[in-house]
Amino acid sequence: MSELEEFLSSQKDKIEKLLNGWYTPNDPQRVTKELEIRKWLSNPEFNTHNDGICVYEDAFFLLSKIEYITDSEIDDHIKVVSRALKGHLRDFGIEKKDIIFRSLNDSIPNGVSSYLKRFSEIMHLDERQIPQSGLGDVVNKRPKAIVFVDDLVGSSANIQTFAAAHDRELKSCEKKKIKLFHLSFFCFNDNIPLLKNIFHKVETSRMLTNANKAFEEENPIFRKDEAARLRIKKWCRALGEDLYSKGPLGYGDNQLLIVFRTNTPKNTLPIFWAGIASESEDQAAKRWNPVFPRDKSAYTNKEEIPKEGHEYIFTTSGEPVEDGKVKVFLNLGHYISAINVILNGRRFEGIHLEDKLQIIEIEQKAGLLESARNHIDLMLDHPDLHKIDATYLAEIHLLDLKISCQENRFEDVIEKHQSVISLIDDNLKAKRKCSVYHRTGVSYAIDRDVQNTQECLKNSLKISKEQNLTHSNITCRMYSSLIKGFVGIETDIPDPIEEVIKCGEEYFNNEENKDLWKYNILKSSLQCLFAEACLLLYQGKEEAGFLRLTAANLFAYYIKSDPKSEGYAELLALLPDNENVDKELITLAMHSDINSHNEFQKNAKRVVSNLLSLRPLLDKIGTNTTYEDWRKLREFFDDPSLYSIQYFRRH
Structure with missing residues (x-):
């Protein structure tokens, strides 16, 4: 057993007491915080700033003095x-x-x-x-x-x-x-x-x-142990210099031990909050595992987008941004932070056109539809639109179609799709047509147009097979399953639920999916889990459906899903209202913000208690989740003992 494991084992009761003080028994943050404490103490830097002496005990002492504001x-x-x-x-x-x-x-x-x-x-x-x-x-x-x-x-x-x-x-x-x-x-x-x-x-x-202030003499936490106060302040300052050089003991030297549920003030000691999502520009912070992460994007000014045209809107001067932090933030689901990296303090109108398109694509995929619509309309309404390179023109109209689909403007999708296909044929790779065809297929399905729905789905599958596009093939089969399961239009899918399960597994094994910078590895598979839950609920299989919906909601907290984001918006649009389906509850489950997450979980107390064996998987969510982990989840759902409880229904 490692030194850290021995320490954690010896502090088990104290950790439980801390968690009891911060969270209610059924609070989903309770499980994740226990894992974050473990990750926090495992930061190797803890052992390099106290004259070679392990500081687990000192660090845990400070943690125990945190004032958590509920x-x-x-x-x-x-x-x-x-x-x-x-x-x-x-x-x-x-x-x-x-x-x-x-x-x-x-x-x-x-x-x-x-x-x-x-x-x-x-x-x-x-x-x-x-x-x-x-x-x-x-x-x-x-x-x-x-x-x-x-x-x-x-x-x-x-x-x-x-x-x-x-x-x-x-x-x-x-x-x-x-x-x-x-x-x-x-x-x-x-x-x-x-x-x-x-x-x-x-x-x-x-x-x-x-x-x-943690280390001032007036603070009673050290009582009369002056040696401990000076010792801990010394290594805390040294570590803080690496993590947040602008305020090693907290912004303004405030030395606070205060944490809000929604975020952590930068006035609090940086050893608790510094991390890749925070505003710290120090390299050590990029490697640090915080116990109470601070998200810079929650404090970032968001400029209003002017509707009028701008002379630089289509500029291609200079080089587009190539920054590894963009991909890191996107994989973590910190979309606003990724956009801020691209903007780098500039206004949207003045950045390179490729950067503009990248920002709109992030907004579209993340479900930031109002901002995406403002940005894309800024281009579509511009008098110089016809003057730009045809490749960029095709990209703009493709993004417009995707955004329209997520906005449930299905008539617009149907009206636009042929012209977008023509633009792609002339200027982009054929594989880009797949996303047009399966979105148009969804739009025709909403309109109950059987022939055009089937034709669009066949076109998408044909292109994905000809071009060896595994990700597009899986996505089209998932949409085909939803269309057959919810709308009743015949597709090439024998069993929608089995096909959606298969799609979820294939997303994991798909190397192409792993390279998509917009998502971490679990993102697409989680969408399939939500789809499976909805199909089961629609068929009246309440126990199995609610179990999967609750599990998906637990993971959504990490994956940063959103009911307006790509795939989720289309799923909700296809899902009919019937006596078995509570769309409001399903929509709530798809939200990843803490307030929606907690509201959903309050309704799922008995379900959550049956998901305790998922706790080991939570430690890997969003970082290094493997196919084996996904298989364990599938095996978990096959346990018959889970279906003897009374599940919830919100009225």
Whole structure:
């Protein structure tokens, strides 16, 4: 047994106690966090920053001092600052309907977005009171008050940056007599005077002081063990220098031990959150396994896409981006991060045309359809479209057709497909026609056009066989199975469920699939598992269907599936409504965000308890999943003892 295994074995009860404090018994994050703790402690760098002494015990000690902020605790913080806000509104004679809530940034970080939603629910706000527009647009609407919400105010630098960037808007608020309020859940006390210089009223639910900084003498976690405090601070700083050189002990030297369920503040010690998805540019962070990963994409400004044309929209000057980080982020499902790597601080209009097309393809495959549609229309509506190289023109129209299919604009797909096929014939490889034909086949199937459906599917299969396109062949057979199973149109598929299972296995063994940078190895097979679950439920096989749907939802959390993404959108479009099918529940299962994931799993408690033997597989999800792992999953589904329980149905 290795030194780490011995340590983990000795700490088993303490790890269980930690997990009990952070999560409820049926919380799906509980299982994954136990695995993340193991991966975190297995970082080899832990053994190189403490004079050769193993630091497992010190690292675990710090982990045990983490303050994990649950959703219910966030609700409590919201209620505290909401009560204070209501008092200020009364004092100023302002009605609730005359205020607007927003983030301190012009974009709304994912975590703050969820908090604003809870503010809306708790204070019964109208959705128009939480606009997505920039501060200038908000000021022009002349509300009587603007309420800025922040989860944590750690460094004064962010406040100063806000004031400098929005000096004009702040002066306009003063001129128009718009009151400014700032609400936060956590705020260091030395930031209050600076905030009060900008905002009329400042409220925080919990004040932070030096006693909240991990290694300050005022912090009681080390009690009187000065040697331990200095020892752990020494290796933590040394390791932090490698992981996040901009703030080795947390941004602004805040040294926090605070973690939110939605994300981890960069003010917290980097040893907990630094990783490939974080904003750290240090190479060590790319190799580091964080225990509470921070996702930079959740805090990235997302520019509004202008509808008007731009003189550089079709530029091919310079070289397109070739960056290995793009592929890494895509394989992890961090699509916004991948797009940001391509943009590299530039506006969409000014980047190389190939980079534009790559961004649109990422958005299309990931289900970011609103952004994909804005971008593709920016090109299609441009007066110079006819002047560009025919190869690029074909790519643009092919992407437009794919996006239309995922938007359920099936009449448009049928109308466009012949012209797209012609463009491909003249300018692209024949294999690109497969994706047109099987999407058009789906569109005709939705329209119950039997002859054209069959013809499109046959064309796709024919091309895939002639060109030896294994991935396209599998995909077409999967769609053929769904069309036969849900719509009843005869295809060459004898048994839709057996064929979908076979497709899932073949995706794993397909070398071509492994090379597709858009997906990790499990992505396509998971889609087949969702398809299998839907087919079983449609046939009234409730136990088998719900079991697979719940398992697929467990994996979706890692694979970053989305009901609007490629394949999933078409599956839902083909799935009919009947007494056996709860499409709302199935759609919920396909979401990979934590809130949807938790909502689905709450309805699946008894099912989840029967999936405990899947826990060893979760450790490999999204990293090095093998065909053998997939076979173990299939064998698991064949266990007859699983079908003696009462499964759930949401009404």
